[in-house]
Ligand code: ADP
């Protein structure tokens with residue numbers, strides 16, 4: 001059996017590392033897919049457990065310099081936490097390294113600037129004494145920086161020599177070591193070489209400055225990456241550590257992980273709710289803003305549901321635990337956000353492909369540049385000068401070719417985008433969904449529960465025969481008690497309120513999009529829409545249904561073989577936010593369609609109330625599918641929002657399925673997007689956030705590509721023969737550091753804009 005697992009990977013220093021690990025994993029027999037994400041430091045691997053064990057995978061990548069973290073029971077909820085912790089450790093170590101080599105770099109830059117300025121006649125030449133000191137000091141500093149700050153690059157170079165795998169660190173290692181070795185050769189042999197070469201002071205400064213800047217860039221990048229993941233971090237922080245449980249009348253404090261379903265939990269004012277459950281006594285208001293994005297505290301009384309991670313305000317209450325541990329809504333959200341942040345957006349695939357071949361290509365270009373410099377330059381510049389410039393190009397190409405920015409362009413934006421969405425109560429399943437949502441141009445909205453509150457009320461009930469109202473309501477409610485349709489709940493609720501005892505129903509059946517049927521006391525009854533009544537041959541004259549439906553009421557007709565028995569009129573008010581949300585969807589340039597199984601008049605009434613002009617009513621589930629297919633056939637990208645119960649097939653078919661979650665609903669992982677608290681206003685936020693995220697991704701990809709596209713020929717010295725342009729290896733180091741810092745910072749911009 002093939003199963004998918006997500007593991008933490010340690011030692012991913014750059015985007016090309018992800019490619020190396022990915023290829024190694026994919027190459028293993030029994031592994032069907034492997035996706036490694038540099039940004040989140042995770043590997044998603046699907047493999048056949050009969051052929052491969054996690055241990056094998058671990059051993060596979062270990063010699064390449066990486067570690068796969070195999071946790072017992074691999075609880076990914078904590079993977080995010082581990083990754084953040086890993087990043088923090090890395091950040092501290094990078095900081096030390098940078099601080100340790102900054103003085104050396106400052107000295108190298110000082111000496112270099114003096115030489116340059118003196119050459120230009122701006123300042124006097126360096127006093128011979130100081131020159132001597134610098135000549136003696138620079139090699140020492142270079143060794144120190146190379147061995148201390150640059151030890152990862154040296155290690156990567158060693159891996160390359162031993163295993164033939166090259167990552168970005170290898171490029172830096174090769175470049176700086178080459179500059180160093182060249183300089184050593186010059187220093188040692190200068191007395192003999194003087195005859196043939198114009199001897200310079202070598203490139204010790206290049207080694208020092210490049211390593212320092214690249215490490216500094218890495219430090220800034222890591223600091224920014226830590227920030228991209230802090231939405232998940234704060235979700236993890238919402239988990240309560242302990243819970244106050246009432247057992248045999250006494251209150252005891254136990255670890256939250258030991259609460260079992262059925263336990264009674266006591267919630268004091270200001271306390272955090274530890275697990276999901278239903279209130280049994282007391283009352284209060286609970287702040288759910290950090291989970292659902294709902295700004296105002298929500299009223300809780302017996303019967304209300306509460307979810308883990310929310311905060312009690314001033315009241316006190318007791319609730320019965322229903323879902324604990326990994327089953328709570330919070331745990332599902334954490335899991336989902338973690339998975340989404342480590343998934344890959346389709347736009348990234350090109351960048352990944354390029355990053356994967358970049359390292360060998362860069363090596364090739366670097367060697368070619370060196371050879372060409374020697375071959376073409378020796379004639380006009382002389383061997384020594386051509387070698388010096390060629391080597392400078394070689395180093396430059398290796399440094400600038402690092403596709404770091406390319407690898408970070410998309411994941412950094414996805415991580416921030418998904419995290420920001422989660423903060424607003426919008427759960428996005430993966431990066432692909434985020435990308436698709438940004439391209440949506442038509443939004444299809446279900447009526448009941450999406451545009452309306454989904455809590456319809458029975459406003460009128462008429463018995464049409466002489467059996468009496470109570471008996472008729474009892475029959476109808478007995479049927480509807482078995483259905484989970486909102487209309488059904490309205491009717492069943494009324495019967496309970498009136499304390500009517502219900503007869504037993506057998507052979508119950510839900511007639512999709514029409515109503516229900518069942519047998520009571522040996523006779524078949526059915527209840528549902530006008531369509532259903534007509535199908536069963538009932539005549540609906542004289543009921544004034546037309547007038548009622550125009551006022552937004554939905555009729556539920558009860559009938560049997562003896563004819564029509566009763567009519568219930570049910571009304572469901574539009575959500576408060578619906579009208580404004582619809583207006584804003586139009587403002588985003590989206591086409592909005594209301595799709596409902598209800599009758600035309602009721603549908604039109606609600607549509608008018610919320611400002612929608614395009615309505616498709618009387619839609620059976622198959623018609624809903626057909627409508628979405630039709631829109632897609634017109635080349636439109638369709639988002640469909642529904643309450644997810646009977647709209648599941650349509651949600652699945654739409655390019656983006658949006659479920660209106662109502663709190664403790666754990667089925668959130670099936671929809672592409674879940675709007676917690678069933679809030680349609682969040683749909684507007686979700687669309688604009690995804691558009692903005694996509695814009696940032698496009699900008700990032702553009703700049704990252706442009707950087708490498710312009711930088712490479714410049715570094716190779718392609719423009720030198722014509723314009724005399726040649727990049728200094730130090731600027732290459734600075735540029736390369738800047739490029740990755742820029743893409744991550746650009747992604748962080750998504751955080752400051754309010755959604
Ligand atoms: P919607 O698009 O509003 O979710 P559905 O497909 O759920 O519509 O249902 C369409 C219509 O079928 C409802 O408007 C109602 O008239 C009828 N119907 C469906 N289920 C029931 C039920 N359990 N009881 C009564 N009527 C029902």
Ligand code: MG
Pocket residue numbers: 446448449643646647
């Ligand atoms: Mg529905």
